[in-house]
Every structure is written in C-alpha cells, then in structure tokens.
Amino acid sequence: MDPPRRRDVNKSSTYRSWMKLYICDITASLVSLSPSFASESTYFFNGHPIRWVSIVGAVTSIDQGEKVILFSIDDGSGQCMTAVARREKMASKDMPRLHSTVKARGELELYHDAWQLKLMSLELDVSLEAQVKFWDQANENHALLTQTDARKRPKHTA
Template identity: 80%
Template sequence: MDPPRRRDVNKSPTYKTWMKLHICDITASLVSLSPSFASESTFFFNGHPVRWVTLVGTVTSIDEQEKKILFSIDDGSGQCINAVARRDSMTGKDMPRLHSTVKAKGELELYHDAWQLKLMSLEPDVSFETQVEFWNEANENHARLAKTDARKRSKHTV
C-alpha cells in the first residue's frame, strides 16, 4: 500500500489532536510504519495518522540521568512504553513516583526501533474516576478508528 500524501495527512482530524489510545495500539503500528513518516513522530492506526497521544498507566520504573528522566508506563494492555522528559522540566510535584498512576501527554518518537513518548505534560496520581473516563474514551477511539480504514475510504482524504 502506498504511503499517504503529505497534504492528506495534514488534513486528517486525528493528526492535529490528542488521541487517547492503548499502548498496544501504538506498539503494533511499528509493523505498518511508513518510512517517509518515521522521522516525523507519526504512526498510522488503520490508516489514520497520529502524532500526539495521551496515555494513562502505572509507572513501573524510573531512571534518573544527568539531563533526562526516563520512566516506563504500563497501561494494562499488554505493552509498556518508555517516556522521556528533560530533567529541568520536571519539578518535585510533577515527578512521578514508582507504582503511581499517571496521565501522560506527548509526542511519539522512534528510539532504537521502539516507540517512546517525548513527554509534554504529566499529571501524577490520577484518580480512579479519571482512569475509567480515559479508558472509555480510548476504547471509543479504538473502535472508531478500527472500523474505518482511512486509506480505503478515499484516496484523497485521510
């Protein structure tokens, strides 16, 4: 299948919005990654381009380095994703704790042939109600995007 055209990707409603998705949807997209978009932090879920994602999950590891902080997020979907933040952007109240539930927003980037989340914002200690609301919205996004393969609908719109 041919990769989508740049102008079609830019018009897509999924490209310029925060998409709430499962981590397994993101990691599975590596199989269908278009090489022309690999350097642009864009993956395709059923033909829909996605650049910015919101995730909710449990912090399973934290690695503090000199200039950055890496932590792993597990959302219970069977996959984990690493998140990376600049050390100077994380204050004491924003710093995630091990085994706490967080809401992370960021841009995806490929690092050693795996997706990682380049963190833009982090909400630590999210409530159970927030988690349930997130999962419901993520499930709706998953079902909606799985039903409609954008490239099959029309070759001119994504």
C-alpha cells in the same frame, strides 16, 4: 503502497487531536509509512495519521539520567512504554512516584526499535473516575481507528 498526501494528513481529525490509546495498540499497530512523516513524529494506525498520544497507567520504574528522566508506564494492556522527559523541564514537584497513576501526553518516537513517548505533559495521581473516562475514550478511539482504513474510504462526489 503510496504514502498519504500531505493535504489528506493535515485534514484528518486524528492528526489534529490527542489520541487516547492503549499501549498495546501503539506497540502493535503503529507504523511509519514515509520517512518525511517519521521525521515529524507522525505515524499511522490503519491509515489514520497519529501525531500526539495520551496514555494512562502506573509508573513501574524510574531511571534518572544526567540529561533525561525515564519512567516506564504500564496501563494493564500487556505492554509497557517508556516516557522520556528532559531533566531541565521536570521540577521535583512534577516527578512521579513509583506505582503512582499518571496521564502522560506526548509524541511517539522509535528508539532502538522500541516505542517511547517524548513527554510534553504529565498529570500525576489520576483518579479512578478520570481513568475510567480515559479508557472509555480510548475504546472509542480504538473503534474509530480499526473501523476503516483511512486510505480506502470512498471518495465523495458532488
């Protein structure tokens, strides 16, 4: 399969927006098609380029290292994802508590054959109303991404 063309990737709405996804969709469906895109943290879901993702879930573990803080997020989809934050960027007031609900946003990266989220922002204590709204949007994104393969769309002719 040919890698996607740069201009097609740049035009995609999924490439230019925060994609709200379930962790099980990320772990099961995202693949890198080209090393040049993988170096930019761009992966593909059914031909749709994904650069930034947003997930919501409960913090199930926190591991504080010398340079990074790792915490595991469980969204109830059957999979967990590790979020990685640089210690110097995390203030103590921004630290999640165990079992608290968070909204994490960032770039995906593969580390030892497992997906992890390189954290760009973190919202603490997400309300139930905000969670339901997030899940509705994640369902819409899932439907969009699984509806058609972006590479097999018919070409428009003038």
